Amino acid sequence: MGKHFLLPVYDVVHHVFGLQPIHREMVALAALRDGHRVLDVGCGTGNLLRTTGKLHREVDLVGLDPDQKALARARRKARRAGLTMRLDHGFAQELPYPDASFDRVFSSLMLHHLDTASKDALLGEVRRVLRPDGLLVLADAVVDGHGHGHGPGRMSEHLRDNVGDAVSRRIVSAGFTVEPTRTMGLRIGGTIGIELARPTRAAAD
Template identity: 70%
Template sequence: MAEISSQERDYLPGMGKHYLLPLYEMVHRVSGLGAVHQEMVVVAGIRDGHRVLDVGCGTGNLLRSTGKRHPHAELTGVDPDLKMLARAERKLRRAGLTARLDRGFAQELAFPDASFDRVFSSLMLHHLDTSSKDEMLAEVRRVLRPDGLLVLADAVLHDHGREHLKDNVGDAVAKRIAAAGFTVEPTRLRKLRMFGEVGIEVARVH
């Protein structure tokens, strides 16, 4: 586990409340999110030696899927929740995988410019407010190499009558990513077994 950021921020835990953390793995299994993670890893086109960052890595499910398929990639995960990171560390160790796990915030990634080939983010963007979403995407753009790729999955919401949902309604996520300096492929929509629909965005640095 690496250094804790000196600047504290408020954040929403993965299940909304810290005491719900034990339910996290069950929700991951019953929702079918594992299949979404597998698709994200495939479309990322990872090669041996690639440096891969998972922003909001939670308990490490996407990192584990990546490492199993690409054992020669260099894996890094960032999350603000130390309890999540502790679970991720145990999970990856049991799987025989190695990853750097840092406590940190998506809006201030503690990595040099152009230091990653691929960046993942899974069901994290909707946890951020509007300005934090833009800060996160600017940071991802900064740490990606010129030929880098962002693969981001997030919930797709369809309630047009609720103002606070508009950032995730329709193609708003893809437009936000494009505005941050990416060329975005058409959204891949995938229905989960539970909890609705997920959009997978694949975006190249331009």
């Protein structure tokens, strides 16, 4: 949320806006199998990873976030839930993982926080760390044609890049094949678009 003093209310916001059903849908769409290695880029306090781990006990969970305090909170929540996950400090534009090392990559309500160059760097890095048969599941706020954001809280100016199918086009440009956008409404705050993207053959080769 951009401010350390707001971390204690992060999970309250998560509940109030109704993000849990979004996370459950992302996990369902990921079609996870035992042994899959899953990365959540911008994992924050670990809500999506925790949902994933509760539903799929035999997957390998990894989270990355630049906020050390959020990661500390995620570790505490994972311990309370009885889950094992690796939580790394780092930035989405420079993922600290080998090529083709993940079966699934999640990104939840993080893309709109990045400027244009960072968005492209993130997607390029995701393509690099995904295995050839891997899958990116990305959720972000949907913006109407007038540039008005529909999502939780005050959105950054970079939301203008989310107008229409701009997110899908950006993902395709990074070397992915993208399915039609799925949309889900929040309890309050608007609409979330969920993108499913697979590395193209050329990118995988």
